[in-house]
Amino acid sequence: MSDLSLPGADTLVKTAATYAKDLAERTIWTAATAVGGLLVASGPADMLHLSFWKSAGVAGIIAAGTLVKGLAARLIGDPNSASTAKGV
Known part of the structure; x- marks a missing residue:
């Protein structure tokens, strides 16, 4: 049987924080874009x-x-991410 390799607690906390930051950013930008789209249309x-x-x-x-x-x-944040938040 192979050993099960689980990430450490620090990795899980960092991953959860990155996920929460990305989710919050996407939610805010989607709401702002939706309101703008509604007003324009x-x-x-x-x-x-x-x-x-x-x-x-x-x-x-x-x-x-x-x-x-x-x-x-890509110009604001990480060039390999669609997020404007740093570290996402």
Whole structure:
């Protein structure tokens, strides 16, 4: 039977902290992009009455915003990560 190699407690804490930082960043950026997409696609006066095509437009704007943020993150954070947070 082979030995089971488990990571140490320090590695687990560091991994959990990195995961939490990445998750928080993605959640905040997604919410900001969604609000921006909604405002651009429908206008602030008509936010609660979107047609199907305006809703599809919001989804497209959110996807484009996420792509731009991920590309910009290469310049801000680690070039091998789509995160703007350092160390993620």
